Amino acid sequence: MPNNASPVIHIAARCHSSVALMRASLRRFSLLLAGVFLLATCLLLYVSYRLEEAEEVKSLFYIKKAMEAIEDSAGSTVKDYAFWGDAYIHLHREVDTDWAFVRQNAGPTLYADFGFQGVFVVDGADRTVYSVIRGELESVEIADWLGQPIDGVVDQARAAAEYETSVTTVMNVDGMPAVIAAAALTPGTDPTVETDEGPESVIIFINVLDGDELEAIGADYGIRKLRVLAPNEVRSAAILPIGENGSAGTLHWDSENPGKRLLSVMLPMIGMAALIVLLMTWVLLRRTTLAARALDLSHTSLRNSQAALATSEQRFRDVAEASSDWIWEVDAQGRFTYLSERFQEVTGHSRDARIGTGIDELLRTETGTLSQWLRMPKHRPGISTQCSYIDHKGQTRITRLTARDMDGKGFRGTASDVTDEVEARRRIDYLSQHDALTGLPNRTRLQAFLDGKLKAAPTQDSPLVMLCLDLDRFKPVNDLLGHAAGDQVLNEVSGRLAECLRNGDLVARVGGDEFVLILTDVSSQDEVEALCGRLIKSIEQPVVMDEQEVFVSASIGIAMAPTDAREATELLRYADIALYEAKAAGRATWRFYAGDMNVRIIERRQLENDLRYAIKVGELRLHFQPRIRIADGVMMGAEALVRWRHPERGLIPPDTFIPIAEEAGLIAPLSDWVLHTACSSAKRWPEGVFVSVNLSSVEFQRGDVVKRVQNVLRETGFDPARLELELTESVMLEDATGALDVMRALKELGVRLTMDDFGTGYSSLGYLRSFPFDGLKIDRSFVNGLAENEDDKSIIQAIVGLGRALSLTVTAEGIETAEQLELLKAVHCDEGQGYFLSRPLDAEGFDALMASRKLGEQDPVIKFF
Structure with missing residues (x-):
């Protein structure tokens, strides 16, 4: 029997002695009840406070997890772009906006698909060389756009490049938190791309979390009105500083306030109970004799009520510690003896139908029956397990169950539905590996x-x-x-x-x-x-x-x-x-x-490094092969041919090192050297003699050919009309529309364009009609068989006729015999070049050849026959 029942029994024993004594006892009893109500109110306030505190902790946990997930996603996305050989070539070695933005390799899709308002590339000198703002290509410094320096993040990203990881942080951008993910650009696992010396470029993705996005994030986790704490907003416990020491701002949200709801229900009930007690006391004071007899008769009832109250208080304390969605209780045989009203709302099952049934009939675990788990060593508060059950719709739901032992009489505890949380974790795990x-x-x-x-x-x-x-x-x-x-x-x-x-x-x-x-x-x-x-x-x-x-x-x-x-x-x-x-x-x-493959790769890389050094220190040499007008033997120009004499390997043919230059990204500096050297040398030649330079299809696709040719002409002061550029049909095959635009721009500079290796492609005739060519060169394979093969002679005659019809200069390559020259003259071919006329000569030898073939100072024409 509880201690607070003793005064009541004492009053009942003396109810017949004195009415005055009864009234005094009733007054003491009233004071005791007032203390009980005060204690219950204090306990209720404490439980309310703990519920509020638990709610704040849960909300804070979900917001932290949401921010971590956003940062992880940004970091994973930036890694996919950073550790990529193509990105290393087109964003580190030089910024190719056509590859990155126009082809959307690192452009508008990052905003449309992933929501990154800012995409930046910072080069090794910490300059912003590429920026995409909300899907639009712009020229803006990242520090200006952020309103603050970002050197620390760039340095951390470079330091993490060794481990192929990214770095993420949160900063304040115009009062809003911004998730910043950065990673150094490296070739990743691409064995064909070599890492350059010097600091790596860093690619940076920025996701500014504005008010709508924050509220959407909160909604996904059941958080109301997630927002950045305004300067004039009243600060409450529902806050989360983000960034270093809260530098990115403070998140704030509206709590569910379960404690207040509990108080709104229970305090009126306690107040009503107190009022009823006061009225009962007043009635008892008016009817002391009847009250004494009634008190004696109700002694047993009071004892039972107090025992029920003690059990209820114990249950209430257990529930408060477990902080659950619904409450359960089973007896020693594992049968349900109590289920809270929330049970029916969460599971859809009837409480009454489940009372008396076994807990294993409803809940299941992956490791065994729930009854076995309950019979494990004593369950302390906080010990829990994850179970599954079938709801009233036939769907599987996941619940987290907590339990505590009732001194061998059974178990009681709480159950929280965590289906959405488990599914979210599974989805995150899946996306992280797929x-x-x-x-x-x-x-x-x-x-x-x-x-x-x-x-x-x-x-x-x-x-x-x-x-x-x-x-x-x-x-x-x-x-x-x-x-x-x-x-x-x-x-x-x-x-x-x-x-x-x-x-x-x-x-x-x-x-x-x-x-x-x-x-x-x-x-x-x-x-x-x-x-x-x-x-x-x-x-x-x-x-x-x-x-x-x-x-x-x-x-x-x-x-x-x-x-x-x-x-x-x-x-x-x-x-x-x-x-x-x-x-x-x-x-x-x-x-x-095979093992020799690795050897060839190493040799190719060594040759690539040697070629890079050769271009840098000037190991390359330019030779010139004259182009002769077949009708009278006058030299019209010369084709510039690059040669490389390796200090250890000797002469390396162009068909060996030109493909290496194309793959290694060296074709542009190599071509610039050839153009500059050819124009500088040809500037000394007689006015009527042109120089012809071959352009690679790879460099033609880069988009800066026109600018590079223009720069060479300006630096050397060479007449554009004396420069001829030779192109192969592959230039048009890759991108016909883009090639036509570039060729028209080159023609506006005043240079000549010639199609090389005509007759070996698939649709050269169509290209001759559509593209602004000035001439064409007959492939040497037709000239070689000219004397023996009537078909080759017919083909050359047809090409010459086609050239005249289209007003194009026709040049034959590979003339090696006098008979071939005479046959070409017979079909009225315009120009020719080959070993019979002259081998390719270095600059000094070519100048000497021109001097020996020059007719005189008054007539600078150079004739070969």
């Missing part, structure tokens, strides 16, 4: 899969096979049809790759159009080759979009563990090297990694 576009595993999932398979120690008889697959002819799909079409092609290819694999194998997307496939339980090399054949055949099937067929192919590089490597990074590198060999072999094929 490509957002295709749904295939990404680099993270690939690395984990590889590590697991390599730990299993594959053997020679049961190797682990890696296929590195890159799409051929994919870039024109993006350029001509748009990124939406490119995405559709990638999705279709992803599905086809997955269909070709078996259970237990893996296909991952690791780059724009690059995939990695991991094969297990492969018995022979023939089986791998058969799979490669099926893969290429499947990919080469047309992709139909909007009644248009798109065709792509694939090249595959193959590496095996443990034959080639035992580490994941090495296996990836060797597969990339094999892929490079497959592309060099003509694409749409596959190659297995």
